Amino acid sequence: xxxxxxxEIVAKLRHVxxxxxxxxxxxxxxxxxxxxxxxxxxxxNRYGGLESELAEYLTELEDDINRLRRLVSxxxxxxxxxxxATTEALxxxxxxxxxxxxxxxxxxxxxxxxxxxxxxxxxxxxIRERLSLKAPPATGCHSADVSHLSNNPSDRRPKPTDGxxxxxxxxxxxxxxxxxxxxxxxxxVR
Numbered sequence: 001x002x003x004x005x006x007x008e009i010v011a012k013l014r015h016v017x018x019x020x021x022x023x024x025x026x027x028x029x030x031x032x033x034x035x036x037x038x039x040x041x042x043x044x045n046r047y048g049g050l051e052s053e054l055a056e057y058l059t060e061l062e063d064d065i066n067r068l069r070r071l072v073s074x075x076x077x078x079x080x081x082x083x084x085a086t087t088e089a090l091x092x093x094x095x096x097x098x099x100x101x102x103x104x105x106x107x108x109x110x111x112x113x114x115x116x117x118x119x120x121x122x123x124x125x126x127i128r129e130r131l132s133l134k135a136p137p138a139t140g141c142h143s144a145d146v147s148h149l150s151n152n153p154s155d156r157r158p159k160p161t162d163g164x165x166x167x168x169x170x171x172x173x174x175x176x177x178x179x180x181x182x183x184x185x186x187x188x189v190r
Contacts, residue, residue, distance in 0.1 A: 003071075005048065005056075006052065006055035006056045006058065006059045007052040007055065007056055009047050009055065010047055010050060010052040010055050011052065012033045012035070012043070013040075013043060013047060013048065015029075015032075015033055016029040016030060016032075016033060016040065019032060026040075031145055035162060078185070083118060087120050090117075092119065092123050092127055093127055093131065094120070095117050095119040095124075096119065096123075096124055096127040096128060096131070096133060097133065098117055099113040099117055099119055099124055099126075100113075100133060102116065110124065126145065
């Protein structure tokens with residue numbers, strides 16, 4: 001079975017329209033282009049009023065959509081497999097440590113980390129208080145920075161580049177850290 005390109009389909013549809021305009025029956029015209037009537041009517045419903053460039057673009061878009069759907073389904077399946085493997089295998093204490101690590105490594109909120117690892121937030125707080133767990137220092141992670149992938153605006157906080165925290169974060173945690181002031185060149189007035 002031969003797969004026709006979009007521009008060929010549009011050209012054959014135009015040819016059938018031209019033959020039908022001369023007074024021939026549609027079934028004879030369809031036989032002249034070498035396809036069945038069912039195929040002709042399916043093509044006419046899909047590509048009937050389109051130009052060849054638009055039909056080509058439509059098929060490219062449909063191919064992209066199918067490719068992206070397969071990617072999303074594969075990633076969803078991978079996520080479900082990992083979630084299934086980690087949900088029963090990890091104790092809540094170990095999950096709490098992973099939540100803190102995910103917060104530090106990826107710069108995400110505790111809520112997002114708990115959701116990804118299957119840890120209830122109240123359980124996370126209770127275990128953290130009981131074991132006096134603190135988040136590890138944000139030294140980065142072996143994986144790429146994924147903060148730009150999040151849909152949650154609170155996950156998109158700007159990260160300081162020199163390893164120091166911002167004054168707003170320090171005051172929120174009750175600490176006072178003096179920020180170094182860089183010397184600048186004196187202003188010249190003209």
